[in-house]
Structures are given as structure tokens and as C-alpha cells.
Amino acid sequence: MAKKKVLFECQHCGLTTPKWMGKCTNCGAWDSFVELNEHQQEVVKQTKSTTSKSTKAISITDIVEEEIYRYSSLDPELDNVLGGGVVPGSLTLIGGSPGVGKSTLLLKVGSNIASLGKNVLYVTGEESAGQIKLRANRLKSNEDKLYLLSEIRLDQILVELEHRSYEFIIIDSIQTIYSEAITSAPGSVTQVRQITFELMRIAKERDIAIFIIGHITKEGSIAGPRVLEHMVDTVLYFEGDSSQELRILRGFKNRFGPTSEIGVFEMRAEGLVSATDVASRFFNRNSTQSGSALTVIMEGSRPIILEVQALVSESHTPNSKRQATGFDNNRLNMLLALLERKLEIPLSGYDVFINITGGIKITETAADLAILAAIISSFRDRAISKETIFIGEVSLVGDVREVYALDVRLKEAKMQNITKALVAKKPLEKSPIKTFIVDEVTKLLEWY
Numbered sequence: 001m002a003k004k005k006v007l008f009e010c011q012h013c014g015l016t017t018p019k020w021m022g023k024c025t026n027c028g029a030w031d032s033f034v035e036l037n038e039h040q041q042e043v044v045k046q047t048k049s050t051t052s053k054s055t056k057a058i059s060i061t062d063i064v065e066e067e068i069y070r071y072s073s074l075d076p077e078l079d080n081v082l083g084g085g086v087v088p089g090s091l092t093l094i095g096g097s098p099g100v101g102k103s104t105l106l107l108k109v110g111s112n113i114a115s116l117g118k119n120v121l122y123v124t125g126e127e128s129a130g131q132i133k134l135r136a137n138r139l140k141s142n143e144d145k146l147y148l149l150s151e152i153r154l155d156q157i158l159v160e161l162e163h164r165s166y167e168f169i170i171i172d173s174i175q176t177i178y179s180e181a182i183t184s185a186p187g188s189v190t191q192v193r194q195i196t197f198e199l200m201r202i203a204k205e206r207d208i209a210i211f212i213i214g215h216i217t218k219e220g221s222i223a224g225p226r227v228l229e230h231m232v233d234t235v236l237y238f239e240g241d242s243s244q245e246l247r248i249l250r251g252f253k254n255r256f257g258p259t260s261e262i263g264v265f266e267m268r269a270e271g272l273v274s275a276t277d278v279a280s281r282f283f284n285r286n287s288t289q290s291g292s293a294l295t296v297i298m299e300g301s302r303p304i305i306l307e308v309q310a311l312v313s314e315s316h317t318p319n320s321k322r323q324a325t326g327f328d329n330n331r332l333n334m335l336l337a338l339l340e341r342k343l344e345i346p347l348s349g350y351d352v353f354i355n356i357t358g359g360i361k362i363t364e365t366a367a368d369l370a371i372l373a374a375i376i377s378s379f380r381d382r383a384i385s386k387e388t389i390f391i392g393e394v395s396l397v398g399d400v401r402e403v404y405a406l407d408v409r410l411k412e413a414k415m416q417n418i419t420k421a422l423v424a425k426k427p428l429e430k431s432p433i434k435t436f437i438v439d440e441v442t443k444l445l446e447w448y
């Protein structure tokens with residue numbers, strides 16, 4: 001008979017070892033290891049390796065294309081980030097800091113789907129059914145087919161599923177639900193994994209779309225969500241915190257669609273709802289201050305006009321500060337070095353701060369030119385006209401490179417009544433707006 005295998009798991013980060021440890025070597029937590037029983041070890045094995053089954057290669061011509069059926073959640077921004085709508089039988093994680101609006105969004109979506117005639121179950125382990133009812137009144141989300149279950153025990157949730165056939169389930173939140181079969185506390189790695197595993201089984205077996213809410217705390221303590229990221233089909237995270245009016249839901253993983261799309265939501269008195277007129281929400285046309293420049297970035301298939309703000313001020317410390325919010329700090333340092341070398345702007349004695357408005361994070365290089373323009377504008381204290389946008393990647397040697405989807409970006413700018421654009425050298429044949437061609441960074445100076 002084979003010797004019984006012993007396995008311990010850190011309840012903080014999920015590290016497994018054959019030996020008990022007082023302090024986790026991975027995350028540094030103390031006294032965080034528990035012993036897993038055989039069943040739990042099996043779950044760990046199943047969820048960690050995908051190569052356990054032996055399979056044979058088949059010809060690509062013999063593979064039947066998987067057709068994905070989806071239905072609209074009646075929430076345009078959520079549909080967008082999901083890649084077109086809700087996929088039955090899929091398991092989706094929505095993560096974000098507490099108070100960002102996850103519960104209100106999903107309650108509203110739940111009632112939307114109930115209004116389509118589907119049975120929806122909202123499982124709340126956070127709040128009482130009464131509190132959810134109050135929120136539903138505010139959101140005008142009272143639908144006959146939306147059912148509330150105030151429960152934290154997984155086996156009781158499973159019992160409820162025997163009573164009625166549901167098509168959409170919301171779990172609020174994964175950290176509060178626990179399985180009595182496991183001794184560790186709710187929210188611990190073992191619990192979260194076991195529950196996610198069960199929910200995945202339910203979703204697949206019964207073709208139910210399940211949305212799981214996961215809280216991410218300030219300290220980055222993400223015991224729950226990060227462990228289950230690789231188990232679920234789709235992972236969506238809210239960016240930013242509850243202080244911002246616009247909240248961005250970004251796809252990190254999506255088995256059924258692209259991960260490049262985002263959803264933009266706004267906080268209103270009644271709760272978090274799809275933002276309207278997204279393209280024009282991230283910039284202020286009326287600002288006449290120096291240090292502000294406009295650009296157009298692509299978020300998935302959608303162009304969004306952004307305002308880039310720069311503040312250049314004399315430094316009073318030996319080491320000048322360079323700080324960017326919503327933009328890569330290393331890239332900022334590169335652009336600043338370029339300004340010093342190519343334009344001979346003496347920035348070494350200055351602190352430079354960059355901020356992208358609306359809490360959006362720029363992940364593409366098309367905004368380089370706008371960053372430079374904003375910095376020069378602040379340094380010279382001369383405002384840039386809001387009739388102009390800057391689109392272009394700046395290379396290390398100081399030339400401006402073309403970016404993809406330029407025509408889409410320019411069309412969006414025109415829709416927002418922007419009349420001029422500074423772009424890389426390669427004139428567009430049918431540019432919708434007047435483009436000024438910048439082929440070197442030095443040409444920027446001619447503008448100020």
C-alpha cells in the first residue's frame with residue numbers, strides 16, 4: 001500500500017509543501033499552514049495541473065469550431081468587457097476594492113437578466129436580504145424572477161439549486177462563503193479553492209452563468225481572488241478605487257472573448273451604472289491651463305480621448321522627483337531624458353509629475369507625444385489649444401513613430417470637434433481632420 005501523502009498549504013498565498021512550516025517562505029505569513037486531507041489534495045492537483053489527462057493530437061481540419069452562445073446582460077459596458085454578453089455555463093470573477101461598486105453592478109445586472117424571463121439567484125454572505133432589498137429599490141431592480149438567498153454555507157446554496165432551476169447566479173462574495181467539509185476559515189485559500197471548484201462544476205453541469213465577487217484589500221491581500229484566477233473562465237478587475245467618479249472594469253482573462261476591452265461605469269446616486277458618452281468623459285475641453293495636452297488611446301476596439309496633465313516645478317531637494325499616475329514611470333524617465341538631450345530643456349533641477357485624468361492607465365505608446373507636449377507646456381507655462389490632439393510614439397533617438405488605428409483615432413477626435421492633430425510623418429490620404437506632421441521631437445518646439 002502506498003504511503004499516505006501529506007501536504008500542507010499556506011492559507012494566505014496557497015503555497016503547498018510536504019512539511020509544516022511556521023513561517024511561509026513565499027509570502028512571509030506566520031502560522032498560516034494547514035494540513036490538507038486527501039480530497040483537498042485531489043482538488044489542488046486537479047486545479048493546478050491541466051496536463052493530467054493524456055490526449056492525442058488531432059488534425060486541425062478535424063476540429064469542430066466551438067460556437068459560443070451568449071446573451072446580453074442589458075448593460076452595454078458589461079457586455080463590452082465580456083466580449084459581447086453573458087455565456088451560459090461560464091464562471092466569471094469580478095474583483096476590486098471594497099466599495100468600488102461590484103455589488104450594485106451585479107444586482108442591477110441580475111435584475112436585467114431576470115427581466116428577460118430567466119431565474120436569477122443572488123447569494124449574499126455580506127449583507128442581509130433586507131439591505132439588498134433596499135438597494136434593489138434604489139436601483140429599481142425589483143423583478144419577480146430575481147431571488148435573494150442570505151447564506152454563507154455552500155451546501156445550503158446547493159440545496160437551493162435543487163428547488164428551482166436558475167440560469168444566472170451571483171455569489172457576493174467568495175470570501176464569505178464556506179464549505180463545512182473544510183476546517184479552515186472562510187476566505188482562506190483552501191476554502192476559496194474548494195468553493196470555486198464546486199461552483200465551476202455547477203456552472204458546467206447545469207449550464208448556469210455564475211458571477212463571483214471577490215474583494216481585494218488595500219494591502220494587496222488577495223488570498224481569495226488570485227488563487228482562483230486560473231480556475232475561472234473570465235477574470236474582470238475594477239481599476240482604481242471608490243474615490244473616482246468613473247470606474248473602469250478591465251478584462252484580465254477571458255476564455256470566450258478578447259481581454260483587451262474595458263467597461264466604463266459611473267457612480268450615480270442610485271449605484272454604479274454604465275457610463276454614457278464614454279469617448280468624451282476623460283477630458284475637459286474648457287481647461288485653459290498650461291500643462292495639459294490631449295491624446296487618443298485605443299481601449300480594445302474603442303478610441304478614448306484622454307487629457308494628459310504635467311506639472312514641472314523647480315526642485316528643492318538634491319534628487320528631483322519624477323512621478324507618473326496612470327503612465328509608466330520608466331517611460332516617463334526616458335521621455336524626460338530625451339527632452340534634455342534633443343531639445344536641451346534643462347529639466348534636471350525640476351520635479352516632474354504626470355497625471356492621466358479619469359483614473360485610466362495608459363498602456364500604449366501612442367500617448368508619448370502628448371506627454372512631451374504637456375511637459376513642455378507646463379515648463380514654458382503656455383497653454384495648448386484644446387482644438388489639438390497629439391498622437392505618436394516617440395523613439396529613443398527622438399523621432400515620432402506612427403501608431404496603429406490612426407484613422408479610427410482621428411475620426412473620434414473629429415466627432416469631439418477637435419480640428420488639428422500632430423502625428424508622425426506619413427501623411428494620411430483621407431484624414432478626417434487637419435493633421436500636422438511631426439517627424440522629430442524637435443518640431444514640437446515650434447509649437448511653443
Ligand SMILES: [Zn+2]
Nearest residue numbers: 010013024027
Ligand atoms: Zn504564504
